[in-house]
Amino acid sequence: MSVSIAKQGHTTGGSLVHDEVIYQETRDMRLLGFVLFLISDVVLFSAFIFAYLYLRNTVTPVWPPMLDGKQLPRLDVAFACVNSCVLFGSGVTMHYAMESWKHAKKTAFNGWILSTIVLGALFLCGQGYEYTHAKIGGWSGSIFGASFFTLTGMHGFHVFVGVIYLLVLWWQANKGVYDQTHYFGLTAGTLYWHFVDVIWVALFFLFYLF
Amino acid sequence: MEALGGTERVFSGIVAVVIGVFALIALKNDWKTTGLDNNVTKLLLGLMAFGCVLVLVASFGLLPVGGGT
Numbered sequence: 001m002s003v004s005i006a007k008q009g010h011t012t013g014g015s016l017v018h019d020e021v022i023y024q025e026t027r028d029m030r031l032l033g034f035v036l037f038l039i040s041d042v043v044l045f046s047a048f049i050f051a052y053l054y055l056r057n058t059v060t061p062v063w064p065p066m067l068d069g070k071q072l073p074r075l076d077v078a079f080a081c082v083n084s085c086v087l088f089g090s091g092v093t094m095h096y097a098m099e100s101w102k103h104a105k106k107t108a109f110n111g112w113i114l115s116t117i118v119l120g121a122l123f124l125c126g127q128g129y130e131y132t133h134a135k136i137g138g139w140s141g142s143i144f145g146a147s148f149f150t151l152t153g154m155h156g157f158h159v160f161v162g163v164i165y166l167l168v169l170w171w172q173a174n175k176g177v178y179d180q181t182h183y184f185g186l187t188a189g190t191l192y193w194h195f196v197d198v199i200w201v202a203l204f205f206l207f208y209l210f
Numbered sequence: 211m212e213a214l215g216g217t218e219r220v221f222s223g224i225v226a227v228v229i230g231v232f233a234l235i236a237l238k239n240d241w242k243t244t245g246l247d248n249n250v251t252k253l254l255l256g257l258m259a260f261g262c263v264l265v266l267v268a269s270f271g272l273l274p275v276g277g278g279t
Binding site for chain 2: 080082096190
């Protein structure tokens, strides 16, 4: 069906129509590919999360585990709540950036996406602060530390990549790469940022509340 | 440090409510949209709103394990 439409657009000489059909067809495929990429990332995080849960339930009788004869303290829930708010807030600003772009509000778009970038960078600073203050034995000192730094480090890397990605999208949007009907990059960026938010929901629960 | 922790908890509790409300409004506005990207966005917005509930519960120490300590 879609192929015949593409041929029709080509044979009638309407190159713009043809290009539009090709864009829509490839957009659907690119979107599917991007969602599959996100699903593969979910699998990656799930593997580490299940490893953490397995170790937590089998290797040590108490949690947090003992280190040098003393039980390790729990992580700072209050600070994590603030940092979580920063990240979830960036998810909302990203959503409104996307909505602003769809409604041709470029000034609002710039404000929202820059807010998202700043909040993402703030979250990373918060993670850095937590890394320097968490007294859980370091990366190689205990199962707790190894799991915490591995999983939150992976997540932090995703946030870092997301911040760079959003900076590129912001630059591209202002260079005229996207218009009101062709903005797949912005859609993918929004999905990626929401995904990073949701992964944090799981990590926040596992490390701070569970 | 305890007082600071208390301030952080109140602040994060209030902010979590605000963010959660905005996320739910966004979810409501997008509810009737179709397509893979919109459906994934709705799912992720819903989970983010759930995350806000978790932060709210943790802020006020309402969880029996971890969050209450």
